[in-house]
Amino acid sequence: xxxxxxxxxxxREILHLHRSVLDKNNQAAEKNQALFYNxxxxxxxxxxxxxxxxxxxxxxxxxxxxxxxxxxDLATDCDAQIIRQxxxxxxxxxxxxxxxxDAESIAQATKKLDLESLDLLIIENVGNLxxxxxxxxxxxxxxxxxxxxxxxxxxxxxxxxxxxxxxVVISKSDLAMAVDFDREKAMAYLSQxxxxxxIFEVSARLxxxxxxxxxxxxxxxxxxxxxxxxxx
Amino acid sequence: xxxxxxxxxAIDLALEQVKAQGRKKIHRIDLSVGELSGVGxxxxxxxxxxxxxxxxxxxxxxxxxxxxTLCYCTYCRREFHPMSWIYACPHCQHLSNDxxxxxxxxxxxxxxx
Numbered sequence: 001x002x003x004x005x006x007x008x009x010x011x012r013e014i015l016h017l018h019r020s021v022l023d024k025n026n027q028a029a030e031k032n033q034a035l036f037y038n039x040x041x042x043x044x045x046x047x048x049x050x051x052x053x054x055x056x057x058x059x060x061x062x063x064x065x066x067x068x069x070x071x072x073d074l075a076t077d078c079d080a081q082i083i084r085q086x087x088x089x090x091x092x093x094x095x096x097x098x099x100x101x102d103a104e105s106i107a108q109a110t111k112k113l114d115l116e117s118l119d120l121l122i123i124e125n126v127g128n129l130x131x132x133x134x135x136x137x138x139x140x141x142x143x144x145x146x147x148x149x150x151x152x153x154x155x156x157x158x159x160x161x162x163x164x165x166x167x168v169v170i171s172k173s174d175l176a177m178a179v180d181f182d183r184e185k186a187m188a189y190l191s192q193x194x195x196x197x198x199i200f201e202v203s204a205r206l207x208x209x210x211x212x213x214x215x216x217x218x219x220x221x222x223x224x225x226x227x228x229x230x231x232x
Numbered sequence: 233x234x235x236x237x238x239x240x241x242a243i244d245l246a247l248e249q250v251k252a253q254g255r256k257k258i259h260r261i262d263l264s265v266g267e268l269s270g271v272g273x274x275x276x277x278x279x280x281x282x283x284x285x286x287x288x289x290x291x292x293x294x295x296x297x298x299x300x301t302l303c304y305c306t307y308c309r310r311e312f313h314p315m316s317w318i319y320a321c322p323h324c325q326h327l328s329n330d331x332x333x334x335x336x337x338x339x340x341x342x343x344x345x
């Protein structure tokens with residue numbers, strides 16, 4: 001062996017890092033969390049067309065919370081327009097080709113909002129049951145929505161996202177019979193994949209189940225900000 | 233899919249480290265992929281070739297290991313690796329919501345020169 005030659009060739013070394021690839025996003029999420037100290041931030045996630053926008057619209061139609069909404073989509077501001085119609089300040093993020101919102105995009109969007117004057121910030125994520133699972137935005141609650149039209153087995157097919165949820169909402173419950181949605185089966189799957197997670201069944205169209213979800217959010221907001229006084 | 237973005241973050245992190253050490257080349261990258269991370273190893277491999285091109289990491293060996301999910305059972309007060317997506321404790325069968333490991337994508341180590 002030629003010691004000198006080997007030395008000339010290269011001196012290799014191993015660097016042990018053990019760093020999360022998502023460090024940058026997680027740091028930005030922590031900063032957001034600090035900005036959200038006085039409001040309740042919700043990250044609402046589902047597949048495309050599960051009814052996120054309609055649910056937000058119904059939740060906020062008669063809300064006592066000072067609320068703003070951030071909406072993520074690949075393109076268009078259709079959803080933001082719908083929510084603005086009910087007088088809620090709404091920021092649209094168009095992600096281009098990105099399949100999820102990240103903490104930095106939320107940090108940019110919130111610059112356009114007066115966070116101090118808000119009780120509630122709802123972030124409607126890009127319709128996707130995979131990628132948003134990994135990206136924390138600085139939210140207090142992660143809510144995953146599944147519509148009855150998607151079938152009962154969504155939690156089994158996309159367990160990663162469902163397991164990251166603080167609450168699950170089954171939407172479009174008024175259509176259950178029309179699409180042969182097996183409620184018992186859905187509940188059984190959910191209790192296996194997300195035991196202990198609260199489940200809400202709603203029909204935004206008929207206004208059913210909305211109150212229960214509103215109370216849940218009110219309770220979470222009170223827990224975060226005990227000084228809050230609301231009329232109810 | 234988001235693997236390209238994640239791989240770019242991983243490579244950025246790796247390049248930062250190599251430059252901080254004043255080194256010139258990355259020979260090997262070890263990543264640990266959490267079972268629950270929602271990341272596909274094949275897609276990561278594919279993304280690596282694209283993203284590393286023209287950087288100090290081009291041509292490096294990429295090694296992926298899976299980090300298994302680790303849950304905690306509050307009844308038995310011990311950790312366990314679940315056998316399926318249903319996180320039932322193997323000792324008492326109670327379902328667990330307490331996930332301790334398996335969500336992350338980590339840059340474990342680099343071989344550099």
